[in-house]
Amino acid sequence: MIKSKKGNTHLLFKWIFGVIAGAIILAFFIKFSYVHLSGESLIEGNRILLTVDNKLDAFGVKEGTDVFDLKGEFNLGFDCGVLSSGTPESNNFFERKTDKIIFTQPKINERYFSVWTKKWEAPYGVSTFYYLKDKNSVILFVGPSSSSEDFVNFVGRIPSNMGIQAVDTTQFNPGDFVSTARQSSKFTVVYFGNPTYDWSTLKSQYGNFGDLEVVVVNLNEHIAEVYDTYGNKEDVFYFGDEMLYGLIFSGSKFSCTKEIAMNRFNLLTRIHLEKVGRIMSKENRPVCVDLLNEARKMLENYQFALTKTELYDLLEKVGRQNLQLEREDCPTVY
């Protein structure tokens, strides 16, 4: 009886030992699989961001337009100099800072999206702007297509694959675009000139389907009013047509991206300012020294210009001064 109990104890000990050892090995493998899978997902998540970043880099070498195929549907996010993939609350959410100035909707969930690159010159080259749009985001231009050449030229420069729709102000009837709005995730109405329907009227027509944004552009004053999806109004100014395209493609996200662009403009102005200073030290011809000195003073002011009037005024002056330097056969600013 006692011996039998001893045997049972041994058997029990073996079982306990086996179960504990088995549990440890199992836990180890579960942990190993978890680490492996999260590592793979980390690589894959970052790889898609790196691929998008590299593709944009390669594409941005020259001006042009194309449709990107991501070979799969990814939840891409674009937020003020940060690219992201995945949903913020999930484990597979990744972010990557980018140096590119990208004007786009906050999220792209499509496999295909259109890209358009354009050099921003003010008057020297500052940066390449990227405009991105998927087919679920609809942009509708409402403007004087029959009477304003500026408007027609402005719309005409946008490549057709960006999928912009345009309608004359006099013919715009919000009811005609309800079915288009129904199929979109974001619907942006861009007025050139006085709006014929205010934000609340448009909201009542399109607001139930997706995000509605309204932009009212004044081409003569280089200013715009931006109404976000909640009807909050923001007054902005744009510096050059390239930036206005940016405003249209990014809507209420414009201000942050504009700030990145203006920082870059400031940086390039600093480079040109110092370049002019250095060239002056090597120049002997008095005419050239005088013209370069004037250019240097303009660039000094340009560097610290903040208002729209100052910026546009100096843009023109610097451009003219450069032309004058060219005519006198002197080294130029840019």
Added chain:
Amino acid sequence: MIKNRRSQVHVSETILVLFVVIVILMMGVVVYFKFSVEKNKDLAEELSEEQATIMLAKAVGLQELSCDGTGCIDTAKFLPFKRVLGEDFDMYRRIFGRKKITITEIYPVPHDSAIDVECDVIKYIQMEYPENCGKWTIYDYNPENELGAKISTIVSLYYPEFDEYRVGRLEIEHYGDIRR
């Protein structure tokens, strides 16, 4: 006594078997991880090279260095750029990452005394410039002193001070890493 010893032998056997199994599993895991790390290292190197190749094309067109719209590199922007780089290094680290970017003048062939001599402010203000130096290190970030692979391209160098074009080589040394 004998049964007690037998059961002790059984327990020892079980422990031994478990020990051997664990050792084999550990070896498997170590080998797997080694391969996995190697694979990821290869992937990182591949991506780094891809990035460096794109960077080569991008650097030629970078507004901080390029002539406006003519496809050349403006040498008068190098010193101002280096100054700006010092002030905004984080921004440029995001653009270039872990790399070394150099531009060397190759034609006309520089004097022996100027080959591999770095052009700086002192060299620039001398009368002999640009004959007194032949190289610009535009950007250098290699915090872990890694060994790098090099790629290069021929570029047109413009000296606005003398309205003169020369031929140079833009070289990017990348460090097998896509971190910034």
